[in-house]
Amino acid sequence: MERPGGRTARVRAAVLRAAGDVLAEQGFAHLDLSDLARRADVGKTTVYRRWGTVTAVVTDLLAEMAAESLPRTETGSLLGDLRANARLVRATLTDPRQGPLFAAVIAAATCDDATARALRTFYATRIAEWAPCVTQAVARGEVPEGTDAGEVIRAVSAPLYYRLLTGAGDLGEEVADRAAEAAAAAARAGVFAAGAAGGINTASGAR
Template sequence: MDSESMGPGTVRPGGRTARVRAAVLRAAGDALVEQGFDRLDLADIARRAEVGKTTVYRRWGTVPVVVADLLADMAEQSLPRTETGSLPGDLRANARLVRRTLSDPRQGPLFKAVIAAATCDARTAEALRRFYDIRVEEWAPCVRQAVERGEIPEGTDAHEVVRAVSAPLYYRLLTGVGPLRESDADRAADAAAAAARAGVYVRRGAS
């Protein structure tokens, strides 16, 4: 079975297939930022990408599938975690990466548009959940390592700690309370680390 007949994002295609996918996803991101989810159109995406409409319709079929593949590609392109040797350092590295992403002139508006789309389309919502599951799991080992070093209690929920780091930054992005500063990222990381040390994220029933 070749990559064209498989679900989008299930493989990392090469050659012309990769170029077509990259062009279409770039065009879809541009259109999503400019027009919003409700006005996305496969024919317009094909025009922007300079790709035949037949190719776009055959491979993706619907707008939600394109958006889901866009999120899959964003997850593939995300930078790996940084290990500093301490939980506060690792969480600050995570927070600063999130801050840089959300402050980017393209990525910030794109995330806002995708989150807005997820509120009205179940397939996009599921794709967004998968995207964040991948990113949270990428950084969860830094919390598990902190448990092993004795920095935080046994039974700490690594995923909840990582989510707690980025949540304040997304709040600032979505409410428009001001530009995201590095100090905001550090504050979010330090708060999550302090809460983890205090046992806030220990799972109930954990021994």
């Protein structure tokens, strides 16, 4: 007997897979609910009833991707953990499907508020997954008290996304390692600690 919710789960997976394909191949502008239904071999009524808009599909897709992302790596050192994070980001951005998909979603987020919110939620989930590597480094005495864990993680991935979006150079593993090394060095120097000159107020998030 089919388990309860089995068909619903299959419909969702098929539609989200179709949405990811379109984003990777053609970009956000080509997303269309009727086309997604056709690609997923699902009734249009089902797609319209469940999601209603293409932005809702993208939001659901990002939520699924966040849930399925690999858990953080614990190496016992801040640099080791940040290097693992950078290599994971780099592997995602250089993937033939995932790289173009993220580029399309980021581009859409610049002009669509709902997509921007979905993207922020996705990255908040991933940052929360990796932030403990910084708090553990604080506990080990590797970095100063008051270091903003979220900002350290953002500092790792920012140069990699810059290269993705601008095409400024390749995204080899050495680039990922260098981003991790730079973020770790800055964290050890107190750049991300509360009260640092030009730094971050961890209570308010203000610079």
